[in-house]
Amino acid sequence: MANWSVLGSGITGLCIATALCEHGEKVEVIEAPHIQAASYFAGGMLAPFCEGESAPDIVVQNGQLSVDWWDKHIVNVKHTGTLVIAPARDVSELKRFANMTINHEWVEPELIEPDLESRFSQGLFFPTEAFIDPRLALQELKQNLRDQNVHFHTGSPLGKVIDCTGMAAKRKLKNLRSVRGEMVIFENHDVKFSRPIRLLHPRFPCYLVPRANGRFMVGATMVESSDDGPISVRALIEMLSSAYTIHPAFAEAKILETGIGLRPSFPNNVPQIIEKDNQFYVNGMYRHGFLLAPVLAIQFIEKFLG
Ligand SMILES: Cc1cc2nc3c(=O)[nH]c(=O)nc-3n(C[C@H](O)[C@H](O)[C@H](O)COP(=O)(O)OP(=O)(O)OC[C@H]3O[C@@H](n4cnc5c(N)ncnc54)[C@H](O)[C@@H]3O)c2cc1C
Numbered sequence: 010m011a012n013w014s015v016l017g018s019g020i021t022g023l024c025i026a027t028a029l030c031e032h033g034e035k036v037e038v039i040e041a042p043h044i045q046a047a048s049y050f051a052g053g054m055l056a057p058f059c060e061g062e063s064a065p066d067i068v069v070q071n072g073q074l075s076v077d078w079w080d081k082h083i084v085n086v087k088h089t090g091t092l093v094i095a096p097a098r099d100v101s102e103l104k105r106f107a108n109m110t111i112n113h114e115w116v117e118p119e120l121i122e123p124d125l126e127s128r129f130s131q132g133l134f135f136p137t138e139a140f141i142d143p144r145l146a147l148q149e150l151k152q153n154l155r156d157q158n159v160h161f162h163t164g165s166p167l168g169k170v171i172d173c174t175g176m177a178a179k180r181k182l183k184n185l186r187s188v189r190g191e192m193v194i195f196e197n198h199d200v201k202f203s204r205p206i207r208l209l210h211p212r213f214p215c216y217l218v219p220r221a222n223g224r225f226m227v228g229a230t231m232v233e234s235s236d237d238g239p240i241s242v243r244a245l246i247e248m249l250s251s252a253y254t255i256h257p258a259f260a261e262a263k264i265l266e267t268g269i270g271l272r273p274s275f276p277n278n279v280p281q282i283i284e285k286d287n288q289f290y291v292n293g294m295y296r297h298g299f300l301l302a303p304v305l306a307i308q309f310i311e312k313f314l315g
Contacts, residue, residue, distance in 0.1 A: 011037035014166030015173055019046035020143070020298040021291050021305065022173035023150040027082065028306035030157050032314055037160045037167060045237075046147075047175055047270035050192050052218045052228050053143035053299055054205050055079060056091050058135045060297065062109040067279060068297055069111075071304040076139050078303035083149045086139050089204035092121050093133040096254060100131060102209035107133055124200050124256065140205050142220055143299060170288040171309075175273040176235070178292055182283070185292060187235040187271035191244040192228035194220070195252070197262035208251050215251035224265065227252050231296070240267040272296055280305055282312065289313075 013036045015026045022038060029036045057072025079086045093113075095103040107113060110133075118125045118132035155161070172178050179185050202225070207216045218226045227248045245267065252259045275281060275293035280301055283290040291305050 011035045011160070011168040013037070013171060014039055014168040015171050016166070017041075017046075017173035017175065017177075018147075018151065018161065019048040019173065019175055020051075020147065021175070021294055021302045023147060023154065024302040024306040025171055025173055025291055025309060026154055026159060027150060028310050030154060030159060032310050034314070035168070036154075037162065038154065039166055040161055040163055041174070041177070042163070044177055045270075047190070047272055048143060048147060048298055050190065050268045050270035051143040051299055052192070052205065052216060052226055053141040053146065054091065054216070054218060055086075055139040055141065055300055056135065056205065057300060058110050058112045058138060059091050059093065059207060060300065061111065062106055064297070065277070065279060068301065072297065072300040074307075075300050075303045078307075079139070079141060079146070082153065083141065083146050085145065086141055087204070088139045090121075090134055090136040091138040091140075091205050091207060092116075092118060093135070093207045093209060094118050094125070094129040094255075095209040097130065099209055099211065102211060103131060103133060106209055110135075112137055122202050122204070122206065124202060140218060141299065146299070172288060172290045173292065175292065175294075176271045178273070178290055181285070182290060182292060184276055186233070186274050186276075188274050188295065189232040189234045189236060189269055190229040190272055190296070191232075191240045191248070191269045192226055192267070193240070193245065193248050193264060194224055194226050194266040194268075195259070195262040195264045196223050197225065197259055198223040199258045199261070200256045206255055208255055210251070213247045213251065215248055217252055217255055225252070225262070235271060237269060237271055240269055272298075282309055
């Protein structure tokens with residue numbers, strides 16, 4: 010019988026369940042398939058240094074640890090780095106970004122991504138960053154847990170509860186808020202990129218993440234809102250025009266999907282482990298679930314089982 014019941018099979022719940030299993034605990038995962046996980050819409054960037062532009066140092070430091078964790082737990086971590094570019098009129102944004110971040114080098118973007126040709130004269134390359142396909146990663150973590158006899162179900166918890174339900178925990182965690190993120194997935198076989206490309210813009214920074222089979226994910230808005238309705242026209246226009254700025258051939262791309270996720274966030278945008286009312290909460294991943302959930306899981310074990 011399970012002695013731990015993890016609520017939620019988003020990235021936080023799966024990382025916590027994995028860490029518990031590795032510690033020899035008996036675990037079950039309780040799911041709510043009708044509630045869509047924010048994790049499903051993520052870009053999957055493991056980009057601690059780029060995030061340092063706006064995130065506190067703790068995110069940069071802890072984020073570096075997660076890349077190793079991912080290498081040990083899934084097969085397809087791509088260690089191709091991140092490229093940051095800006096249109097000629099926004100080169101000052103690139104200089105600002107460089108001043109706010111570490112572990113980068115100035116490059117000619119087309120030497121890193123030849124399909125950019127000569128459209129961007131300067132770029133910043135973060136060679137030690139990585140990325141994953143978040144949907145495949147979620148599947149793989151889940152399968153790894155199933156292989157270790159972890160039972161996934163929708164019934165009542167049998168063990169001590171660790172609530173990893175993202176925004177669904179709002180009723181219990183009053184200072185949790187949602188930051189809406191909109192994204193698009195399209196397909197285009199004329200352009201090949203090997204790594205996430207971030208396009209800086211004073212109002213609407215955006216990124217493009219390559220996926221398998223000629224697919225690209227473009228994201229993401231950051232809206233202080235709990236609206237989980239469909240993508241707005243403004244978001245779609247801004248993201249598609251950013252993609253078009255990166256490469257005009259994307260004008261012919263086929264849009265496959267638009268989506269939105271509500272990022273669970275605390276006031277300082279740093280995740281927390283909370284013990285309250287005889288249960289635990291691991292929440293507040295904000296825009297860093299894939300970057301930070303592995304580290305929170307390790308911290309949970311150290312703090313309560315170490
Ligand atoms: C567009 C977008 C792009 C992003 N890009 C990145 C990125 O590149 N890198 C990165 O690190 N992060 C990124 N993020 C952030 C990341 O997705 C979130 O931080 C992360 O998904 C939060 O994960 P979570 O498991 O805490 O919550 P969720 O993913 O929301 O999962 C919560 C789970 O709990 C379940 N649940 C709810 N209620 C119950 C219940 N009563 N019982 C059982 N289960 C329940 C839900 O069904 C869900 O599966 C992005 C987010 C968005 C929206």
